[in-house]
Amino acid sequence: MSRRGPLGFALYSLFAWSIVALVAFPLLWMVVTSLKPQNELFRRPPTILPQIVTFEHYVKLILETPFPIYFRNSVILAIGTSFAVIVVATLGAHSLARFAYPGRRFLAQLVLFTYLLPSVVLIIPLYMLMVWLGIANTLFSLMLAYTSFALPFALWLLRSFMASIPDDLEHAALVDGASRMEAFFDVILPQALPGIISTSLFTFILAWNEYLYALVLLNRDAWRPLTTGVINMLTSAFNIEWSLLMAASVMMSVPLIVVFAFLQKHLTQGFGAGGVKG
Amino acid sequence: MTSPLDRRNHLLGAMLIAPTILIFCAVIVYPLVSALYLSLFRIATPTLTGAWVGFSNYTELLGSGIFWRGLRANLVWTAGTLVLQIVFGVLAALMLHQNMLFRSLARALILFPYFISTVVAVLVWRWLFNDLYGILNHLLLLAGLIDMPVDWLGSMPNAMISLVLVGAWKYFPFVVIAVLARLQTIPETLYEAASIDGAGPLARFWDVTLPQLRSVLVIVILLRAIWDFKEFDLIFLLTGGGPIDSTQTLPLLVYQEAFSMQDMGRASAVAVLMMAVMLVFMTAYFRSYGRQEES
């Protein structure tokens, strides 16, 4: 990278930031729209920045729409899925990383292969399976489906984390008197914590944003998560209330910003270190 | 010869991976096999009862225009958005790799479209695309680039173009993440050597950066192509397959067959055909990549 003087640095920053502004514009527009009063919204020509800033749409969203219920459902779904994935994937990753049994390598590859399947292939039989199991139209059926989608990535991420923990640590615990499972809980898990956190955050995002399966597997409005719930608000209303929808979009994205802030530092690390490498 | 202790360890290892395997078989393997089986029936969605029809679902689909139009729409969408995702992704990664003011914040903002829900992305863009009140039309009119509001989603080829653009916006950060991570591992000394040899910035990109990125890009292109090809949410919510069925890609066709035409059997057949197409492309890709590696 060529060394630039302070002028070059300033010019480049200006150029780069204008690109960033272009990409971020839709999201900024979303926030701006949510803060404009209703009448200003439909003014021709449209105003860029709100002349009056108001939170009335947010208030209306929380008090007069099913939005809080959808929000609650999404929280339960995302946290529940993350928890389930962590439990299943940590045990599985430990098995893949530290045990040798016939068929292990094949399993590891098979798991990753299923990540490439089109979800649309599975919705129909899955729907029928849930009906047969008697859990159709429940959050639990979604949680089950999401857990299975998140598993391949979670296993892959956790396995590489766990494999990088030195073998000696587990061996020292074994010689100190721990059984293999005790060694897992006492020594391996604390060391794998960064990987566990990254995995749970990724799973949270996946469960929070998913649409198709929520659409097909859950039809009861009381249990809808945010994704299908908000779209439902859009399509069932007589008039499309854009300010409400923008406010809903902002509020749907807030938890993600929080999660994203945590993930930021882990992101490029994870990819550069063990993942997409030549 | 395995000792009793080794055998016990093997058993424990198998038990630990058992829940994963169980969930997998139930939620992925079983439905996958079912889809193949169901495609041989005609199944009424509301009642879930059906009749055996053998391969007639397939023959009807392949003979009708609806499948091929869907495939065409799918290929146009995938190719269009993939190219833009890769190009924008690489350019953005190069841009973010340089030193600039508030670089972390800039990077966070560039990555954000990938992490919001498709629902949010669609709502935002539909508001932007709105013909009367959307800011996009207003700005273009103001700039004098158009003299009438554009119908972004209601006519062709606008709808497909809009789709491709929104898809690029939503998914290019994935490419940015992967490429940026790789860029950060390229040793500075390679560039210095090239500079000394007299290479300008463009030559340095072509001769140093690009070869280093090759391995990452091969994987990223494959992953994005697969995920773009099977994309449902974005297209369904933005255009619904419209106008009429001009943006109805295969995943949307599956959904339509299942829930509008109410035939789960035919829907499964479309899904199976879709997987077959993907398999063909994937094998072709791997074979050409393998050949390139050898040369």
Next chain:
Amino acid sequence: MSHVVFDGVRKVFTGGAVAVEGLDLQIRDQEFISLLGPSGCGKTTTLRMLAGLEQPSSGRIRVGGRDITDLPPAKRNVAMVFQSYALYPHMSVEGNIEYPLRKRGVPKAERGALIARTLELLDLTALKERKPRQLSGGQQQRVALGRAIVRDPEIFLLDEPLSNLDAKLRAHMRAELIELQRRLGRTMIYVTHDQLEAMTMSHRIAIMNKGVLQQLDTPDAIYRRPANLFVAGFVGAPAMNLLHGEIASVDSGAGFVTRDLAIPLPPGHAALAALPVTGTRVRAGIRPEDVRCVPGEPNARVTIIEPTGHESIVFFRWGETALVARVDGETRLTAGEKVRLEIRAQNLHLFAEDEAGRRIGS
């Protein structure tokens, strides 16, 4: 009673690599024994089999008469110090030392006293709250030791514990470990590739090469009567001079001759009782300290001199033969100088000229 018996122990890794070949080894109670050998000789594998971290492919292992081959590590009464120390990074020094007590079910009330005593013994009391990453290499090593000691196990296993320390600290820790073992009075099995460590610390040394036990003996016996060519060349620094030659008549007695040298074997020489016939090709070993400069007609030329302070390591050329000798600091030599060398024949070692290279004589 914690004597250890390896009975026909063999370890083959998946893929066919033989790490340990038919090991019959008996370790005495309260003994400090080193497993010495180059990388890949099987010493660490042997140690790990005793710990329970590896399973023998065949053969049995007994401790105090009890067959422990099928027991998991937790059920064996051994403690291990790893080359990397393997301290638990998320626990404090105190936590690390407490861990084995927790796992072995020592009641909470008793733990405190045991931990305190161990910390005191290793001079770690001031550091007990610290995490491993806040400690120096030497301190980490003491914590690893403490974790092993606190349980008072029957047997201590140490896997090259000093290799990550600098030379000065290593010398200091060698002395500490010897004193510790004598004080604790427990069997200690010490894996190392450093022959100086093995020679200075052990009651006995088990030398291994390519998975096979070469010699099991006291340090003195190994030095003075190496059992084969490998042991002869491995122990002793600088390494023993090894020459090709044959048995012949020298000065009306039996002797060893090469193209350049003819060394008569003095009466009472250890090899005489089992001497092969004249003309047999053999190998001879001469330790550098048994090559001396004497006044007289020169027969060798100095090639390289390496002064080490109180003495010099000098390389000579006797005809076509290269020799290394230890020369005391008083003697001044220069490169190229011609001198007379004499070999102390009673310390000449003879070995068979075959792959085993076994020692001739006792």
